[in-house]
Amino acid sequence: MSTQRSTPPPAPRRGGATLQQVADAAGVSLATASRVLNGSARTVNAELSEHVREVATRLRYVSHGPAQALARATTSLVGLLVHDVNDPYFSAIAAGAMRVARERDLLVMVANTYRDPALELDYITRLGAQRARAILVAGSPPVDPALAEPLRERLLDYQHGGGRVVTIGDQGPEIDAVLPANADGARAAALHLTGLGHREIGLVAGPRGLVTIADRSAGFRAGLMASDNDPHGIEVEGDFTRDGGYAATRRLLAEHPEVTALFVMADVMAVGALAALRDAGRRVPADISLVGFDDLPICADLVPALTTVRVDTEGMGEQAMRMVVAEPDLSGEPDVADSEAEDPHAGRTVVHSATELVVRGSTGPVT
Amino acid sequence: MSTQRSTPPPAPRRGGATLQQVADAAGVSLATASRVLNGSARTVNAELSEHVREVATRLRYVSHGPAQALARATTSLVGLLVHDVNDPYFSAIAAGAMRVARERDLLVMVANTYRDPALELDYITRLGAQRARAILVAGSPPVDPALAEPLRERLLDYQHGGGRVVTIGDQGPEIDAVLPANADGARAAALHLTGLGHREIGLVAGPRGLVTIADRSAGFRAGLMASDNDPHGIEVEGDFTRDGGYAATRRLLAEHPEVTALFVMADVMAVGALAALRDAGRRVPADISLVGFDDLPICADLVPALTTVRVDTEGMGEQAMRMVVAEPDLSGEPDVADSEAEDPHAGRTVVHSATELVVRGSTGPVT
DNA sequence: GCAGGTTCGGAAAGCGCTTTCCAGCGTCCG
DNA sequence: CGGACGCTGGAAAGCGCTTTCCGAACCTGC
Secondary structure, eight states: OOOSOOOOOOOOOTTSOOHHHHHHHHTSOHHHHHHHHSOOSSOOOHHHHHHHHHHHHHTTOOOOHHHHHHHHTOOSEEEEEESOTTSHHHHHHHHHHHHHHHHTTOEEEEEEOTTOHHHHHHHHHHHHHTTOSEEEEESOOBSSHHHHHHHHHHHHHHHHTTOEEEEESOOOTTSEEEEEOHHHHHHHHHHHHHHTTOOEEEEEESOTTBHHHHHHHHHHHHHHHTOSSOOEEEEEEOOSSHHHHHHHHHHHHHHOTTOOEEEESSHHHHHHHHHHHHHTTOOTTTTOEEEOSBOOGGGGGSSSOOBEEEEOHHHHHHHHHHHHHSOTTOOOOOOSSEEEEEOSSSSOEEEEEOEEEEOOTTOOOOO | OOOSOOOOOOOOOTTSOOHHHHHHHHTSOHHHHHHHHSOOSSOOOHHHHHHHHHHHHHTTOOOOHHHHHHHHTOOSEEEEEESOTTSHHHHHHHHHHHHHHHHTTOEEEEEEOTTOHHHHHHHHHHHHHTTOSEEEEESOOBSOHHHHHHHHHHHHHHHHTTOEEEEESOOOTTSEEEEEOHHHHHHHHHHHHHHTTOOEEEEEESOTTBHHHHHHHHHHHHHHHTOSSOOEEEEEEOOSSHHHHHHHHHHHHHHOTTOOEEEESSHHHHHHHHHHHHHTTOOTTTTOEEEEEEOOGGGGGSSSOOEEEEEOHHHHHHHHHHHHHSOTTOOOOOOSSEEEEEOSSSSOEEEEEOEEEEOOTTOOOOO
């Protein structure tokens, strides 16, 4: 009554019993309980061990992650940055990454950046604040250094702070990466098209600001150069969506009705392109051939089935997560389709993921 | 030399400066630094504040999430359980949930459960261990109580421990949920088909063990009953994938060539069904009509465009995340399309998300 | 000019856990 | 038979932060 210190009602502890409570109930020390329940190099007598475990179960003890993180100075969280999980390209990467994370007992924090540099920076900081063990950045960085540099620096900061970083797409020196062979695939697409006799070819690009697009475009043009019948490439740009592909294709068709083939740099856009072609009354591939990029699962079921460049998205996600988790000096056996190498730039690790042209029904000889 | 205690080289602190170091460098107390940098009810003199902030920036101070979590007894993490992020249905939910999470400054830990009950249990425990503030479970629970009960109990445990739980799909009393009007949509599909004169109708179901499928199937049959021309429903089961839909459809076609319409209970499967129909030489909709469920973005671009039941997946994800974050006694204004209500079962909150038949080119009158 | 109020910075007590160091004890070997 | 050693349990010192409680300084009004 006299005491002012009226303790507030001890709100039922969030999340059950404490290790201390378990230890007390089991009649052992905190140290012993910790060793039994949360793993340790030190071993504990089998019987005692069993007893502690029983008490813990009875008390519904659940370890306190943040406290462990604090004491151990490490967490089991990793971050994954994607442009948009709802885009099949990224959801496949995420699925691959999460599969590996699962094996390694890691929890994955996923964040949509919507390709907004400010959001990206913010998320990296926040993941750093959570002491995520690693950050995996999926999705093409911007071509513009003014946009790319801040991101890169923030990643480097994080990395210097002891975190691991792996990107899918090249973020420059010192940052490990897995890189899809965009140029190779695009080149193969060009060769395929010129081989079929096409000379007037439309390129439907995604946002030019992204290196992925720049690489695919450059690779395709390189393939064009390799042909001897002097093909023309006419490029238009569109948003990285179905509607972006639709709009860009309509524009291209209006301005250059002479094109007999289309190279669309992402399958999401190719879906729109196919619709645009249909709406414009152009038959595929009789009037015009169509090649996509990425090989989304839906491609094989479109009508006609889409010729496209396969990218092993899920595999890249897995590979990236594997690297993120591995000791920095990894020496894993490279995949058959992949090749691993020290980058000339710096001591970083770069894994190349092969791409492959998949010919289906949407391409045919020029008539 | 004599001392055995050779301190190991004090590895450069993971993640930069400590609040204490910032405080020291700024010549203020730990308490003040905390108040300035990490928000508090208490206010600090503007100049001092500015000074502390400067020092923090100079030292590249980044708050330590786990330590804050420990001290504050709460985190800014929420968990999201999905069957598979790589399935467009779930990636849309995830996108919706993540958008809201972003607004609320929450980090989302996403986990693929692959519909494996053991994995689900494990993830819930681990999210609990991380002291996730809430867990959002997307995806139909199993019909079998032997499978559903353990999950439900674990969720309840977590909830009693102070965490919030919201499910998309009904996990029973005491657990808040947002429920797509599966039965309504299926009923509308049935009415549509019988209205077109179809009497021999195939139902291509997903795994029967899931209540989502059970609901859709029951709803469809209810719609059939409402028709006066005595329609027949022949049901086959398939996996929740494109190939599952393909295989089930082929089987159905082989055994019941008389069907003139197909109701496929998920668009992923409908894509396979469409392929199976094509491969079997059946024209859609001339020979056979096709209705799907979910209205994935690709539906409108299939040939023919798929008639389907729209489910507001992204909206459900948003809604669920909003509930998860809201005070348990939420009283938000219900969406136009949604209706919120106290469940008769218990004091829980249930939000219904409307579904809507979208008629496109894949259905037509029976000939 | 002074009592009573208000601000605002600092000291210190944890939050739940890991891990080092120490102590007790049984064992082995010379 | 005694000392060295290995093994195992416990005490205690943090990990980085929040927050309560204090007290000093300053302000107000009479």
